[in-house]
Amino acid sequence: MTAIPLVDLAAQHAQVADEVAEGWAEVLAKTAFIGGAPVGAFEAEFAAYCGVAHCVGVGNGTDAIELALRALGVGPGDECVLPANTFIATAEAVARAGATPVLVDCADDTLLIDVDQLESVVGPRTKAILPVHLYGQTAPVERIRPIADAVGAAIVEDAAQSQGARRHGRAAGSLGDIAATSFYPGKNLGAYGDAGGVVTDNADLAQRVRLLREHGSPRKYEHPELGFNSRMDTLQAVVLSAKLRRLEGWNTARRAAAARYDDLLAALPSVGRPVVLDGNEPVWHLYVVRVADRDRVLAGLNAAGIGAGIHYPVPVHRTGAFSSLATGSFPVAEKTAGELLSLPLFAEITPAQQERVVEVLSGLVP
Ligand SMILES: Cc1ncc(COP(=O)(O)O)c(C=O)c1O
Structure with a gap:
């Protein structure tokens, strides 16, 4: 594959x-x-x-x-x-x-x-x-x-x-x-x-x-x-x-791909799908889902040749550079940093590629 x-x-x-x-x-x-x-x-x-x-x-x-x-x-x-x-x-x-x-x-x-x-x-x-x-x-x-x-x-x-x-x-x-x-x-x-x-x-x-x-x-x-x-x-x-002339078309293709993931992932209730704010027309720079035991799921995807990623694994206040901000309390950022998983998404991704991503994911989540 x-x-x-x-x-x-x-x-x-x-x-x-x-x-x-x-x-x-x-x-x-x-x-x-x-x-x-x-x-x-x-x-x-x-x-x-x-x-x-x-x-x-x-x-x-x-x-x-x-x-x-x-x-x-x-x-x-x-x-x-x-x-x-x-x-x-x-x-x-x-x-x-x-x-x-x-x-x-x-x-x-x-x-x-x-x-x-x-x-x-x-x-x-x-x-x-x-x-x-x-x-x-x-x-x-x-x-x-x-x-x-x-x-x-x-x-x-x-x-x-x-x-x-x-x-x-x-x-x-x-x-x-x-x-x-x-x-x-x-x-x-x-x-x-x-x-x-x-x-x-x-x-x-x-x-x-x-x-x-x-x-x-x-x-x-x-x-x-x-x-x-x-x-x-x-x-x-x-x-x-040169790229700007094509951007609207590419963003439209990204929206279609995001909608396809939404449909495919509806069958996996343990995978949290992205939530779009009312009034927004997103361009899906990333398609970020939420899963329990994320590091194991990510490793499984990567082992199957699927280039999933994390955006971002460490909130700003947990970086060494901004440790001075670590006294603040940001519980949602802390919790979600361990759940976030970015699935492959680009304008040219095919339905078959997306089906494969979700098929592999389905074998890794409850
Ligand atoms: C949210 C956000 N802000 C700022 C930047 C910084 O951009 P650059 O890498 O071009 O310096 C990036 C991208 O890397 C980003 O994703």
């Missing part, structure tokens, strides 16, 4: 290979590897896709969060609130900006930030709230808005896993004040290396990010403030433009 990967990047590359080769040949002929027309074109296309006025291409998704925070003026002495169940990068970017991450637990059904707990942690030092649109579904940002407004905090969406996701018809990236996304290769819209983007409707914030990503420099050799080097490579912009 052939292996089934968690994500099949080769199948995706086959669809854009000619376009990428042509675009890369032009970049190579011009030897213009930084900036240039392909980056500007992609920024305009992605901003339009998200329904906002501005996109600034940067080096990766972690930098995108940090740059968004710095553009807002977040720094030492400030607090930023984020969920305990996320990739460490969300907390890392806050700490790198000089601010203090403040965690809240996740909701037991959707695994998104638990909005009911926000009011008890925000205060005068809160400069930003970072809802993470985890696994491809958006957090309920409209419920976070009044809580953020009450303390004068900005909403910075972590939209790394949600390119194309919608909430009440509005795209991820357009729901807060500014949003950061990652184009890491395995994302729904993935580059061929590291890349990220900051999107916003706010022209001033976009301009601040543009300066910061380029050594704080409005013009060559003028550096009124300390910045970074975090630009999107021209070669990556070519890939991303």
